[in-house]
Ligand code: SF4
Ligand code: SF4
């Protein structure tokens with residue numbers, strides 16, 4: 001059956017126009033090397049990287065003609081300390097990619113076939129504004145939803161709030177760090193946030209639960225881990241896969257997948273019943289210790305051994321190692337933690353362990369972060385929406401602090417005799433089909449919606465479902481908000497255009513402003529150029545845009561002197577009791593286990609293997625899979641298979657196989673087998689973000705398998721709506737599936 | 744003067760930042776590289792050891808690639824750095840054959856190419872591109888004849904090895920283990 005909204009190929013449209021390059025100007029700095037470069041005609045312009053969310057500040061190098069040559073970390077930046085990660089270093093590939101979107105596109109039907117045609121900005125913007133207006137009149141502004149990720153989302157969020165919609169969501173919550181933040185909030189009264197306030201450089205013991213620092217290149221964390229290795233840190237890595245960091249660990253615990261909570265509970269048992277926990281800290285700052293003590297009594301290392309396959313003496317030894325290092329110990333909260341559907345409870349267990357070790361607020365544990373107080377630009381107040389994303393929860397996920405993408409998707413699907421609440425989507429900076437599992441539901445929603453708009457720099461899968469596609473310029477070509485992220489010391493970083501937008505692409509602020517003007521909301525965008533906002537903000541704190549262009553980064557002193565809790569210092573936590581809640585009253589009130597429990601998760605059926613996925617240091621999500629600099633480093637993902645499994649199946653290294661999951665989902669493409677001892681025999685592993693099915697992504701098309709495609713079974717976290725994605729099992733198909741069908 | 748590099752395998756995470764930084768610094772054509780990352784794994788699950796190494800031309804003290812070059816394109820400059828002069832290179836590939844480390848490749852422009860220790864940067868007082876970008880700061884570059892250089896200090900205080908010592912090439916990239 002033909003869908004109302006067919007997936008359209010963009011082919012042939014929006015080819016690169018002539019890039020106009022910007023005027024060169026120079027920055028003089030004290031260093032001689034810098035001066036030499038300036039003398040050679042090199043010009044620098046400040047930015048912060050958008051290849052991932054770490055937002056490292058850097059300098060874009062341009063030659064005399066103004067062509068962008070490379071980008072190098074800004075020495076003053078605490079997020080990168082002058083060194084970008086491989087994705088950041090290769091980030092210029094995003095700018096140079098010949099597959100970029102460079103013109104607005106509108107969906108049309110020609111000879112009964114849906115296709116895109118090039119459109120002028122006026123046409124595209126008018127189309128969107130009309131749809132938004134119509135929807136507002138008919139259903140209210142709340143019925144237009146925004147999905148966003150990254151800094152360009154800021155401008156559209158502002159537009160949406162001005163428009164009267166708080167139906168806003170990003171996959172960074174329910175598909176990623178949401179459970180962690182819910183678990184920590186229930187314990188300490190606040191989530192972990194980004195960047196994580198882990199004091200890795202001074203830690204003596206770093207505990208990683210499935211977190212693979214070094215493969216995830218969260219820049220300053222990787223840097224600090226290397227520094228800690230120099231200082232002799234003991235690393236304990238819990239992972240069924242021998243990750244890069246497992247190779248640097250004193251203890252690698254090759255845990256049976258999906259049993260981490262049992263290990264965490266038995267660690268608590270050892271710390272409490274061997275009297276290794278920080279008594280003074282717990283007495284002064286925490287509540288619920290007695291309940292916790294009773295609760296974990298039966299969770300002995302022997303009990304955990306039967307579940308996790310980790311030897312009891314190893315469980316004891318690692319718990320003692322943590323206690324010996326305390327409070328300079330970090331049980332890392334991780335980042336992507338939507339695994340099994342009980343992830344908030346696992347995060348609670350991690351939060352509790354850190355409390356028992358007295359690590360929160362202590363040197364070598366977690367520092368107390370601070371961000372710059374930067375005045376908000378004086379926009380008019382936003383109207384009050386009649387309903388928000390929270391209403392789409394329909395009474396579920398009581399501790400969700402941010403919108404759950406999936407409930408917005410559900411609210412876009414009409415149910416029997418009931419119209420959907422959400423009628424239109426605007427999607428910016430996020431490739432939903434590669435980020436959110438259960439594609440079937442997404443397609444149902446897309447089919448029912450009145451309109452879909454996608455804004456991206458690249459012809460990602462998501463653009464194929466849009467009625468209108470707007471080409472965004474890359475972070476090399478635009479102003480965005482100042483980066484103001486909490487860290488040890490507050491700092492600000494500037495992003496400014498190093499070149500004119502390529503072709504007909506435009507910055508997000510410009511698109512949002514243009515739409516606002518068409519929607520009668522011009523008062524919310526009272527500037528000609530977004531740089532005026534930055535200049536105004538910087539002037540409020542005694543600087544200016546001109547000044548900041550010379551440094552790229554401003555470091556500010558802390559207002560409070562409490563980077564760590566001082567010995568015995570009174571401290572109030574933003575929980576209901578004002579204490580660290582080992583026994584979580586907010587969980588109890590909402591009807592959830594106030595203390596975490598282990599529950600068994602499904603295991604792979606005969607002949608199937610648990611699908612584990614993770615990161616490679618040279619790629620970010622699905623975003624970089626077409627970046628020419630980065631495909632040079634890694635052009636496809638491979639499938640890690642244990643040699644025993646390979647023998648059973650007769651697999652050979654380098655052979656391509658297709659995957660089929662427990663629900664019969666067959667991968668669009670094949671994946672190269674990598675036989676390695678680094679993976680357990682009950683699971684396989686691949687790097688997320690590959691297997692693109694758009695030909696317009698000329699380097700990424702058909703390369704490897706998309707883990708997201710293979711995730712059809714989702715176990716939803718009842719606490720906050722996170723989509724647990726690690727309960728999917730795959731088997732190998734040796735032949736191309738269509739050929740199997742034919743025979 | 745004797746330029747050398749020491750690379751700490753305990754810190755390297757195999758991220759390949761050194762590779763992409765080199766490609767961009769030296770205009771290495773797409774699909775080629777002057778440095779690369781090697782992973783060696785020993786043992787079987789769950790008793791595994793792994794080493795990650797960023798590898799490149801070793802700027803050997805006893806370089807077979809220079810000796811076998813018929814035109815003198817392969818030559819040695821200050822600090823023992825081994826270079827290839829593109830317009831003297833006839834692309835015969837003898838050096839590629841002679842190198843035990845597979846450090847050289849045929850550049851699509853017809854000459855042989857490889858790591859130069861970023862001598863153009865070093866001459867300006869900068870570190871090689873790979874060293875300057877490495878997020879784990881696991882690479883040390885400097886003059887072995889200078890006892891206060893970082894590389895000298897690392898080799899004095901740490902255990903190290905070189906690759907294929909049996910080849911007798913006296914490589915000058917050292918791996919801290
Ligand atoms: S960690 Fe890497 S990709 Fe992320 S912002 Fe920093 S340099 Fe860019
Ligand atoms: S940049 Fe540094 S950490 Fe990364 S692979 Fe190269 S040497 Fe290793």
Ligand code: SF4
Pocket residue numbers: 799800801802803806807808809825841842843844845846847857912
């Ligand atoms: S590593 Fe190879 S190319 Fe480099 S000097 Fe030694 S033999 Fe020559």
